[in-house]
Amino acid sequence: MDFDSVIRKRASNRNFGLKKPKIEKIMELIETANTAPSPGNLQILKYLLIEDEEKIAKIAKACRQEWIKKAPWVVIVCSESSKVDIMYDERAPKYIKHHVGAAVENLLLKITNEGLACCWVGAFSEITLRNALNIPESAEIEVVLPIGYPSKIHKANQKPKPHLYTRVYFETYGNSFKEDYRKIWTD
């Protein structure tokens, strides 16, 4: 798929088919996350791969999202922040969030390109998930990624995004208009 198509086709897909992606495919996805920019090139993300059905059911419960049960794989993205904390002090929490976002978006785009299905899950009970999966306190649970092949019945389309007109500013914050560029909003 060409780059723009991947960007446009990426969509949250919560409906999985029965076919299960091979571990090699899941590792390809993780590899793309691993190429994301990171603060000071520190590698602080850990990826917990789950295929055990009972564990996936526990994850669904911790997220209170039933649809997750049907995922053949769940990847849990965690961060271990100590090195970033030391190097970047009060900027560290922001930097970690930025890095997680970059890594997860890489992974979602690869998922789209490979014809797989996934949805970013950020709503979960941290303590339930930690206990269910024995995740140590040193690791922050960042994102839950249920992954599979898409259901053939339910197609997922990216949600429409509001027009950029109110969110692009020229020269001063809040200024949405510049005479020279009048044309870009009329296309």
Ligand SMILES: Cc1cc2nc3c(=O)[nH]c(=O)nc-3n(C[C@H](O)[C@H](O)[C@H](O)COP(=O)(O)O)c2cc1C
């Ligand atoms: C930080 C974050 C947390 C999210 N958490 C959830 C979630 O817990 N459950 C869910 O179904 N979708 C979740 N989503 C997916 C969004 O609902 C989805 O991206 C949004 O509705 C736009 O749809 P699209 O991804 O198809 O463009 C989350 C997305 C982000 C970026």
